[in-house]
Structure formats: structure tokens, C-alpha cells
Amino acid sequence: DKVGVIGVPSCKGQSAGGVQHGPKALRQAGIIDKLTQLGVEVYDYGDLVFEQFDDDTPILGLKNPKNIGLAAKKISDQVSRVIKDDQIALTLGGDHSLSIGTIHGHAAAEKNMCLVWVDAHADINTPLTSPSGNVHGMALSFLVKELKEYIPQIPHFEWIKPCISAKDIAYIGLRDLDPGELWIVRNMGISCFTMHEVDRYGIDMVLRMSMQAINPHGDRPIHLSFDVDSLDPRISAATGTPVPGGLSVREGIYIAEELAATGKLTAVDLVEVNPLLGTKEERDLTVYAVYMFIISGLSLCVI
Ligand SMILES: N[C@@]1(C(=O)O)CN(C[C@@H]2CCCCN2)C[C@@H]1CCC[B-](O)(O)O
Ligand SMILES: [Mn+2]
Ligand SMILES: [Mn+2]
Ligand SMILES: [Mn+2]
Numbered sequence: 001d002k003v004g005v006i007g008v009p010s011c012k013g014q015s016a017g018g019v020q021h022g023p024k025a026l027r028q029a030g031i032i033d034k035l036t037q038l039g040v041e042v043y044d045y046g047d048l049v050f051e052q053f054d055d056d057t058p059i060l061g062l063k064n065p066k067n068i069g070l071a072a073k074k075i076s077d078q079v080s081r082v083i084k085d086d087q088i089a090l091t092l093g094g095d096h097s098l099s100i101g102t103i104h105g106h107a108a109a110e111k112n113m114c115l116v117w118v119d120a121h122a123d124i125n126t127p128l129t130s131p132s133g134n135v136h137g138m139a140l141s142f143l144v145k146e147l148k149e150y151i152p153q154i155p156h157f158e159w160i161k162p163c164i165s166a167k168d169i170a171y172i173g174l175r176d177l178d179p180g181e182l183w184i185v186r187n188m189g190i191s192c193f194t195m196h197e198v199d200r201y202g203i204d205m206v207l208r209m210s211m212q213a214i215n216p217h218g219d220r221p222i223h224l225s226f227d228v229d230s231l232d233p234r235i236s237a238a239t240g241t242p243v244p245g246g247l248s249v250r251e252g253i254y255i256a257e258e259l260a261a262t263g264k265l266t267a268v269d270l271v272e273v274n275p276l277l278g279t280k281e282e283r284d285l286t287v288y289a290v291y292m293f294i295i296s297g298l299s300l301c302v303i
Helices: 019-028 031-037 065-084 096-109 145-150 179-188 195-201 203-214 249-261 280-302
Strands: 002-008 041-047 087-093 114-118 169-174 191-194 222-227 265-271
Touching: 002 019, 002 031, 002 065, 019 031, 019 087, 019 265, 019 280, 031 041, 031 280, 041 065, 065 087, 065 096, 065 265, 087 096, 087 280, 096 222, 096 265, 114 203, 114 249, 145 179, 169 195, 169 203, 191 195, 191 203, 195 203, 203 249, 222 249, 222 280, 249 280, 265 280
Parallel strands: 002 041, 002 087, 087 265, 114 169, 114 222, 169 191, 222 265
Antiparallel strands: none
16 A cells, blocks of 8 residues: 655644644654555655634634634645545644544545544534634534534634534544533444443454444445544653543554554544653653554555
């Protein structure tokens, strides 16, 4: 397989400075060199450049609508192009609001795609249920067809077409949801494997149940959106919203390997690495965990 790497130095979906340096930190870890050494054909599209707009007033509490809405459009177009070029779109973030663009772009290129969201959080607050106004916690609400009636008109978001159904999504690693998200996940029937299910069934069974739910015939392109805060903070402290009791590195790697082994992995987001948070050791460990995650997975794509 071929892999197209897209850097997205986004930070406006949340409030901790530094996450925009995630792409640089992941590149410096040597992801591209290692994949190349392993025989993966890698195309590096560099980092997307986003025009900065200072006149960006919050709307209904949602912060940075203009910057995020316009950035997401660029991301969507780029991811679409990469997938249409028959490459796996590997997006290096940046905060999780970038997934508005990557999932929208993936669906534009592969309308039958399905989504595995690995995260401590559901990131499905609507602008009206969000406790923070940070778009990284709302990304999915703009994309899920069944939520359309609950989403108010947001300037610069009008171009976003909901492109995925609740039944096409599987969550893994959840352990910190807001009340509005809990209602949505329960009432929309989204497959949800929290850390409780990971403890109870083990990661292999959780993956089998996830695929049974969203990709039973193994014919659908898979979008894997990986928030580094899905991992336990002891191995991924350099992130904006850490939550105790997360996945081990081995569980994370297993997810990447199993999804890659399906041969249907078509897009991967690596998000929320913030090199400015935590000590140097914590940063290096966080980056290394993401490196191991992606190398283990994509190196299987060579076979
Ligand atoms: N649901 C949230 C939102 O702001 O919407 C609230 N939460 C922080 C809050 C801290 C106090 C205890 C309850 N949680 C962060 C999350 C977004 C994470 C976005 B991600 O991309 O990092 O997953
Ligand atoms: Mn998270
Ligand atoms: Mn997230
Ligand atoms: Mn986070």
C-alpha cells in the first residue's frame, strides 16, 4: 500500500498552546523514515498552511468558527485527493477538530466508509451541549446524519455535509463523557466500547465486536481516528485533556495492527499530541507511543 502523510498544525479547536507542534514532533520521531525503511511507499504532502483570522468571534459559545470552518474545508479537500490517489491518508495533528475535515474528505472519496474513534472522550457535543465551546469536543456532531436537526447554523460550517450514520461508528477507550454526549451515544445507538468493556472483554474481543457492528462483511473502508489521550496518561501525558485509566501501549498497538490487517484501513488521524505539555520524558514517551502505534499498524500494510 501507499501512504500519503498530511501535517495539520491545528490548535484552535482547544485552548492549550502547543498542539500545533504535534506534526513536527511526530515527523521528528522518524515515522516517515521508518515506514520507508519497512518498504511502505510514503508520499509526504508537508503541513497544510492555514490563514489566521483574528476577527473570529465565538457563535453560541463555539470558539474560532471561522478559523476552524475554513481549515476543515482545506483538510477535507486534501484528504479526498490523497485517497483518490489510492493512498492511505495519514493525518498528523493537531487537535481533534481536524477530524471534521478528514472524515468529510474520506466520505467524499469513499462513501461506504466506517469509523473507529479511539479516545477517552466521545467528541460529539453539539454547540449547545458543549461545556467548553472547544470544537475538538464537538467534531463528530457536525458529521453524524442523525444529529443534523440538533446542530444550529454555524458561519463557515455551512459547507459540511453530514456524511456518516451513528451505526457506522465504533468508539473504543471512552471514559470521560459529558451529560449531552451520554444522551447522544445512548439514544443514537452508536457502538460504544468504553474502558469498562476493554477490561471486561479484552481488546481483541472489543475489536471483533466493533467490526461485527460496523463492518460485518469486511468490505468497508475504515477510518481510524486516534486521540493519544485514549492511552493511559502514564504513557501519554503530553496531551491537553488526559484522563486516568486508559489503554496500554500494547492495546493501542493491537488496535492499529488488527485494523491494518483487514486490508481496509484507508485513513488514520493521529491527534492531540502536545509537545509543550509535560516534562521532556513525558513528551518523548507520548510521541514514542504514537510512533509505535502507527508503525506497527502501517508496516502491516506492506504485506
Ligand atoms: N467533553 C469535553 C469537551 O470540552 O467537550 C470536556 N472535557 C474536559 C472535561 C474536564 C473536566 C472533567 C470532564 N471533562 C474535554 C472534552 C473534549 C476533549 C476533546 B478531545 O479531542 O481531546 O477528545
Ligand atoms: Mn480525547
Ligand atoms: Mn478527541
Ligand atoms: Mn485530548
